[in-house]
Amino acid sequence: MDSKGPGNFSPDGDASIVSTNWRSWVEEFEAFSDSKGIFNLDGEGNVNMRAQRKALLLYHAGARVREIYGMLAATDRDNYNGFETNETFQRHVFRKMVQLENETVSQYCARLRKAGGNGCNYHNVNDQIRDQIVEYCISDVLRKHLMEEGNALTFERTLVLASTHESVESRFREMSSRPLLNRVSDNRPGTNRSSNGFRGSRTGLDREQNDEDSSDRPDAGNVSQNPDRFAFTLNSINKVGLHRAVVQVGGVDVKFILDSGADCNVIDKPTWETLKKGGIVVKKSERSGPKIYSYTSQKPLSVIGQFWAEVHCSGNGEMAKNTKFLVIDSVAEALLGIKTCTELGLISIFTNLVIEEGAAWKSKFPKLFSEGIGKVDGEITLFIDHTVVPVAQP
Incomplete structure (x- = not known):
């Protein structure tokens, strides 16, 4: 262990991983504090030492942990290892969870459910998972579909819409890749x-x-x-x-x-x-x-x-x-x-029709088909939008 202490702790990421990492960090911090002669002892005579130990923990844990500490209830602020099972902390971790790249909504839901049961103490964890999917799913198109459901959007309906959307997107990508x-x-x-x-x-x-x-x-x-x-x-x-x-x-x-x-x-x-x-x-x-x-x-x-x-x-x-x-x-x-x-007779080309129709028009309007090039009296203006980029089509 470094004599300078365990270093800052990151409370962000998957809830189960964060909890495990926190327990390991606390064990390392306890060993560090004990080595400095700052013990966590009960009794009235040790109040100042416990306060010093708490201050040392907050200093080494870093700014992010101190931010979460500020959100804790007053009764929880005296116990430095209270973070491990603290409801506010666990809910904070839950709310920071976003859908990962290449992760299906079903897989994201499983991670949320594991985190939601890890000390969050939600009354209805399904509603919390539903709201989290709406807020942090990767697809803006899916988010729009979910929000269009309004108050009718249930947890079950969320999973159905997500599964349908992912299936359609997968099929579309398959079709789009076929040249x-x-x-x-x-x-x-x-x-x-x-x-x-x-x-x-x-x-x-x-x-x-x-x-x-x-x-x-x-x-x-x-x-x-x-x-x-x-x-x-x-x-x-x-x-x-x-x-x-x-x-x-x-x-x-x-x-x-x-x-x-x-x-x-x-x-x-x-x-x-x-x-x-x-x-x-x-x-x-x-x-x-x-x-x-x-x-x-x-x-x-x-x-x-x-x-x-x-x-x-x-x-x-x-x-x-x-x-x-x-x-x-x-x-x-x-x-x-x-x-x-x-x-196979699937395509027919009629060239004679053009020739015959041309002959009919020539017979009907002989002056227009006399020798020489025709012209229009005066000048004409061709309006061209030069900002339009030309494209080639087969």
Whole structure:
């Protein structure tokens, strides 16, 4: 023990830990006081020594303990070890407890209940825990929901709302972490290196490909010589409003985003594993594929392989034979490109309609479509808000 004393005591933190630490601190202080000849002895003749011992305790314990000492009832101020079981002290510790990072409300509640039964002597500890959760829970959104309940908010209702909120937040974070792939026009020449771990399914595709379409098979160990024709943008938010459809890939249902701007079909590694478990029938597979770049990125996404399979649309009975899919080593929603969407009748493009309507307008207003560039008499002003930052959209 340091001859200068035990040092300051911190009354902040978990109530059970604080109580344990206080008992240890008091034992050390008692040994220190005894070594100085300042004893805690009963009797009228020892009043001054006990007062000196109390003053020494308050000095060594520090400013925070002296602050709590000032809140104690007068009858408790003469007993220096009264802090250990003092109701005011224990309630002070209880009120300082806040929800910790990565701690659920249920876990926070358990800590509060332990502290509330540790000398606080609350008449209704559940109400105290409820109020503490409202005051010191981490989520402001949850706090708002709890306060909206008003007088109807019970301890049980608090736990139900907290559990629901945490479940929704967890699901939202999971959905937000799944990137979407949408095309951005950009072509980058080159070839992709072989990726490990890409295998087929029940058609004997533990090799790089099966015997079907063997004329298209690259030499063993070589990579595919596909050019890098595809570029995508990865978005971290699971956007709504995109068109989706369920189609069969090699006999297994998959939900795709229909992207009229993408010129390839892409699935992620978890979806590929699901397809294999579902018994997908593929025509050919390779442990390679073209490079795919995120928008404005110079680093390609990791393409672990590609495969070919028949695709069926149960909604209209259309089929696309020998359709190629790229598999990326990531987590993303499956994407169906324009070529396959058109073959399956999921997307239609009407170009003749524009031409025919243009001809009709030209016939109706020939002066407006005469040779030369048209103009408007006088001047016009274009109002532009230069404070608006321009953004690029796929």
